[in-house]
Every structure is written in C-alpha cells, then in structure tokens.
Amino acid sequence: MDDATGRPVKLDVSDVCIGYRDRRSGSFFAAVQDLGFQIHENEFIAIVGPSGCGKTTFLSAVAGLLPIAHGTLELNGAPITGPAEDRSLVFQQASLFPWRTVAANIAYGLEAQRRLDAAGRQRVADLIELVGLAGKEGKYPRELSGGMSQRVNLARALATDPDLLLLDEPFAALDAQTREVMQEELTRIWQADEAGAGKTALFITHDVPEAVFLADRVLVFSASPGRLVESVPIDLPRPRNRDVKRSPEFMDQTEYLLDLVMRQSGLRQEVES
Amino acid sequence: MTDTVERGAPVIESRPLTELDRRPTFFARHKSLLLGLIGGLIVLSSWQTLVWVGVVDDKFASSPLGAIEGIGYLAESGMLWEPTFSTLTSVGLGILISIVIGVPLGLVIGRSSVLHGLAEPLISIMYSVPFVVFLPIIIFWFGIDDTARLVIVVWAAVFPLLINVVAGARNLDANYLQVSRVFCSSRLKTLWSVSLPGTMPYILAGFRQAVARSLVGAIVAELFMGTEGLGYVVQAETSNFQMDHAMAAIGVIAVIAVLLTRGVAWLESRLTFWSGSVD
Numbered sequence: 001m002d003d004a005t006g007r008p009v010k011l012d013v014s015d016v017c018i019g020y021r022d023r024r025s026g027s028f029f030a031a032v033q034d035l036g037f038q039i040h041e042n043e044f045i046a047i048v049g050p051s052g053c054g055k056t057t058f059l060s061a062v063a064g065l066l067p068i069a070h071g072t073l074e075l076n077g078a079p080i081t082g083p084a085e086d087r088s089l090v091f092q093q094a095s096l097f098p099w100r101t102v103a104a105n106i107a108y109g110l111e112a113q114r115r116l117d118a119a120g121r122q123r124v125a126d127l128i129e130l131v132g133l134a135g136k137e138g139k140y141p142r143e144l145s146g147g148m149s150q151r152v153n154l155a156r157a158l159a160t161d162p163d164l165l166l167l168d169e170p171f172a173a174l175d176a177q178t179r180e181v182m183q184e185e186l187t188r189i190w191q192a193d194e195a196g197a198g199k200t201a202l203f204i205t206h207d208v209p210e211a212v213f214l215a216d217r218v219l220v221f222s223a224s225p226g227r228l229v230e231s232v233p234i235d236l237p238r239p240r241n242r243d244v245k246r247s248p249e250f251m252d253q254t255e256y257l258l259d260l261v262m263r264q265s266g267l268r269q270e271v272e273s
Numbered sequence: 274m275t276d277t278v279e280r281g282a283p284v285i286e287s288r289p290l291t292e293l294d295r296r297p298t299f300f301a302r303h304k305s306l307l308l309g310l311i312g313g314l315i316v317l318s319s320w321q322t323l324v325w326v327g328v329v330d331d332k333f334a335s336s337p338l339g340a341i342e343g344i345g346y347l348a349e350s351g352m353l354w355e356p357t358f359s360t361l362t363s364v365g366l367g368i369l370i371s372i373v374i375g376v377p378l379g380l381v382i383g384r385s386s387v388l389h390g391l392a393e394p395l396i397s398i399m400y401s402v403p404f405v406v407f408l409p410i411i412i413f414w415f416g417i418d419d420t421a422r423l424v425i426v427v428w429a430a431v432f433p434l435l436i437n438v439v440a441g442a443r444n445l446d447a448n449y450l451q452v453s454r455v456f457c458s459s460r461l462k463t464l465w466s467v468s469l470p471g472t473m474p475y476i477l478a479g480f481r482q483a484v485a486r487s488l489v490g491a492i493v494a495e496l497f498m499g500t501e502g503l504g505y506v507v508q509a510e511t512s513n514f515q516m517d518h519a520m521a522a523i524g525v526i527a528v529i530a531v532l533l534t535r536g537v538a539w540l541e542s543r544l545t546f547w548s549g550s551v552d
C-alpha cells in the first residue's frame with residue numbers, strides 16, 4: 001500500500017483466506033477471506049473490527065499457529081510456515097506458567113530458544129525494570145493483579161527481541177483505569193526498549209480509542225468473514241501521552257473510525273454495495 | 274496496591290487489642306488432633322479393661338499393653354528392624370519403578386489421542402480390578418522370591434499413578450502449550466518445562482494413591498508368599514498363636530502408613546504450592 005517514507009515491506013498479506021474445518025461435517029468455515037494489505041518496517045499497526053470477525057484467527061496465522069487455506073502470507077519476503085524466533089505473541093489471557101516466578105516466566109522464551117546466557121539474563125533483568133515490575137521478580141502469577149500479569153506477558157514477548165511483535169487484545173480483560181495506564185506504558189516501553197525500538201508491531205483490539213492512541217495506522221476489518229475495509233493512517237505526533245486523547249485530531253479520528261466499525265457490525269450490506 | 278499495605282500495616286499494629294484479637298486456646302487450635310487422640314485412647318483403654326475384667330481372652334485377642342510388650346520382644350529377636358527395612362525397601366523400590374514407568378508413559382498417552390484411545394480402557398480396567406486377584410498368576414510367573422513381591426507392589430501402584438497422570442496430561446491448559454509453541458520450544462523442553470509441572474497436581478494425587486496401594490501390595494505379598502517383611506511377621510506370629518507379637522507388628526505397619534501419608538502431603542505442599550489461591 002502507500003508508504004510515504006518508502007520503508008521496506010515487513011509483512012505481506014495478499015488474498016489470504018484462513019478458516020476452520022468442522023471435524024464432523026468436514027465443511028470449511030472461512031473466518032478471514034480475501035484479506036490483503038502490507039505492513040512496513042517500524043510500523044505500529046492496530047487492527048480493529050467487530051467481535052468474531054477473525055482478528056485472533058489472523059494473528060494466530062501470522063504467529064504460525066494456524067495454516068492459511070489460500071493466498072500468500074510473507075514475513076520479510078519468506079512465507080510463514082510455523083512459529084519462529086522472529087515473532088512473539090502477547091496473549092489475550094496472560095497464560096503465565098503458575099509454577100514459574102515472574103522472572104522465570106519472562107525468561108521462558110529465551111530459555112526455550114537456548115539464548116539464556118549472560119546477555120539474556122541481563123535482558124530479562126532490564127525488562128523487569130522497564131515494564132515496572134522491579135521487586136516483583138520473585139513473585140508467582142497467583143500473587144499478581146491483572147495489570148501486572150499483562151506486564152509479565154508483554155515482557156516475556158519482548159524478551160526474545162522479536163522482529164514482529166503480535167498482541168491480541170492484551171488489555172481487554174483489564175478494568176478501564178488499568179487499561180489506560182497500560183496503554184501509556186506500552187507506548188513508553190515501545191519507545192524506550194532499545195532492542196525493541198524500530199520494531200514492528202501488530203496490535204489487535206476492539207477498542208477504537210485504544211487503537212488510535214497506540215497505532216501509526218489502523219486497519220478496519222469487516223464482520224465475519226473478515227476482510228480489510230479501510231486502512232487509516234494516524235497522524236498524531238509521538239511521543240504520545242494521555243493529553244493526546246483530548247486533542248481534536250484524536251477525537252476526529254476516533255469518531256471516524258468508530259463510525260466505520262459500527263457500520264461493520266450493524267449494516268454490513270452498506271459496505272458490500 | 275502496595276500503598277494500601279504500607280499505609281495499612283501500622284494502623285493495625287497501633288490499634289488496641291480487643292476481644293477479637295484473643296488468641297484461640299490450645300484446645301481450639303489442635304481440636305481435631307486432640308479429639309482423634311482421645312478417640313483412640315477410649316478404644317484402647319476399653320479394650321484393655323475388657324481384658325483385665327476377663328471378658329476377652331488376651332491369648333485370643335491380644336491387648337494394647339501386650340502389644341507394647343510385643344514390640345520389645347520383636348526388637349530383641351530381630352523381628353522388628355529387619356522386617357521393617359524389608360517392607361520399606363519393597364515399597365520404596367516399587368514406587369520408584371512405578372514413577373519411572375507411570376509418569377512418562379502417562380504423559381505420552383495423555384498427549385496422544387490415538388494412544389489414549391488404545392490404552393485408556395485397558396488402564397481403567399486394570400485400575401478397577403482389585404490387584405490381589407493377580408496374586409496367584411504372579412506367583413505362577415515369578416515364583417515367591419523378591420522379584421515377585423516387587424512385581425505385586427508395582428502392579429498395585431502403577432495404575433492409580435498412570436490413570437491420574439493421563440487425566441492430568443489431557444487436562445493440561447491448551448494456553449500453556451500454545452505459549453510453548455509460540456516460543457519454539459522443542460518437544461523435550463515442552464514435556465519437561467510445561468507438561469510435567471502443569472500435570473504435577475495430578476501426578477501427586479496419583480502418587481498419594483500409589484503410595485497407599487503399594488503398602489497394601491507389599492504387605493499382601495508378604496502375608497502370602499513372604500519369608501521376610503512385616504507382613505510375614507504378622508503371618509508367622511499369628512500361626513504361632515503369639516497375638517501380642519502379631520499386634521505389635523501391625524502397630525508398626527500403622528506407624529509406617531501414617532508417616533508415608535504425612536510425607537506425601539508434605540511433598541504435595543512443596544511441589545504444588547503455586548496452584549490454588551492466595552490466602
């Protein structure tokens with residue numbers, strides 16, 4: 001698509017169809033269809049769309065957890081065939097290992113990839129600091145609040161220093177106040193993490209203001225089966241903080257996108273015509 | 274969150290002690306233990322009284338005091354420590370073998386739907402059928418030496434362990450496995466770092482049953498085919514009409530059973546402290 005700065009393409013999605021096969025009847029159900037767009041290096045992309053439109057399905061395919069039924073899905077020019085060390089996923093449910101401490105949970109990815117050497121340990125220590133969990137490294141997940149769990153979840157994904165970071169509604173389960181804090185934290189971490197700086201992120205949410213606040217570009221998906229409806233660049237200056245949310249530009253873009261998303265869930269025919 | 278704790282703590286300390294803060298009495302704190310001891314004492318002293326009064330013949334039914342004397346006799350005549358050691362060896366070795374077989378096999382069966390389909394009915398049947406009915410066949414196969422005793426202990430212990438590990442592996446949270454996949458864990462790493470700890474509560478539940486049943490297995494084996502062990506002492510002394518000695522050996526078995534149960538409970542609290550809620 002249009003990229004004013006001419007940055008190289010990171011993720012190339014074209015004519016993609018992903019779905020599920022019913023185990024009993026054998027019939028195929030497409031969760032995502034005719035999907036096509038490109039993501040460029042360093043972009044922070046948010047995907048919004050009505051619930052059930054296939055956002056998680058799409059993200060799972062990018063993570064390599066689901067095969068695509070049709071089309072091409074390429075990362076850095078190579079087709080995605082399975083999970084790889086260049087991608088990390090921040091899960092919707094924190095999915096922390098309850099038998100591991102905060103530090104050991106964050107280190108899990110590095111450990112699994114045999115990269116937990118001195119530098120890896122240092123990275124884990126730095127991340128604990130960065131995500132605001134200093135002093136909590138020895139705690140177990142059951143002792144953490146929802147917000148803290150998601151910080152660990154995020155740090156675990158950042159620890160392996162992924163080329164493409166995937167986030168599936170990481171703040172959806174949090175209360176409104178914690179969610180606001182975490183949104184700001186994410187922008188701060190994103191800008192502060194040296195290893196992560198300049199990395200590409202794909203953030204899924206159904207919360208439009210969250211998408212506008214975080215993203216460089218918002219992709220709107222249609223209702224099931226999900227297709228791309230519109231790609232909306234967000235021209236808010238960075239670094240962003242909560243004041244941005246009161247600016248007229250923010251409100252305009254949020255208003256515009258909200259309207260678009262509402263039309264997906266409500267009046268589908270209008271879009272198709 | 275930390276704020277409230279830090280601000281809250283001194284307030285509680287400076288609050289004057291009231292009726293609500295009164296420490297529960299010694300009896301209230303150890304109620305169930307004390308009641309249990311009293312119950313046991315009542316039964317034992319009634320038994321002893323019946324013997325003294327002459328209602329019960331202690332040549333026939335033994336007596337608590339006679340059993341205590343019996344322990345002295347067993348110790349003197351070399352029928353206490355050696356048989357205890359022998360029984361514990363059978364139990365320990367049997368459980369060890371059961372764990373080495375049961376845990377990996379259970380994890381593999383539980384994670385594979387084909388293997389589960391193949392093995393599950395068989396395991397359930399073997400778990401449900403009382404293992405003692407296999408005793409004659411095992412004697413036929415292995416004779417009555419140490420190997421046969423060990424086979425019975427393993428036979429008794431491995432199925433409860435297996436059935437629990439399989440259930441645990443099947444109920445393993447799919448999210449954990451997904452995390453493992455996303456971070457490109459090898460199969461072995463996933464088995465060791467995710468499946469094993471994730472199944473640990475089930476493994477320990479199975480282990481608890483396995484320990485109890487292995488003791489039963491060991492004693493049964495000694496009763497019927499032993500030349501050593503506490504079961505054999507009970508059998509031999511009963512045949513000699515030495516009820517006090519037999520009762521003493523039973524007392525030792527009871528102590529072993531209680532200690533094993535306690536040990537398993539301690540192990541459970543050590544290994545699965547992370548499950549359950551904060552208190």
Ligand SMILES: Nc1ncnc2c1ncn2[C@@H]1O[C@H](COP(=O)(O)OP(=O)(O)O)[C@@H](O)[C@H]1O
Nearest residue numbers: 020031049050051052053054055056057058224
């Ligand atoms: N494992 C699955 N098997 C079958 N259908 C599924 C599965 N997961 C999701 N779906 C279906 O695919 C569609 C898209 O789901 P999902 O990707 O979770 O949507 P979203 O994340 O946008 O809410 C839904 O209709 C859902 O019912």
Ligand SMILES: [Mg+2]
Nearest residue numbers: 055056057169
């Ligand atoms: Mg979803």
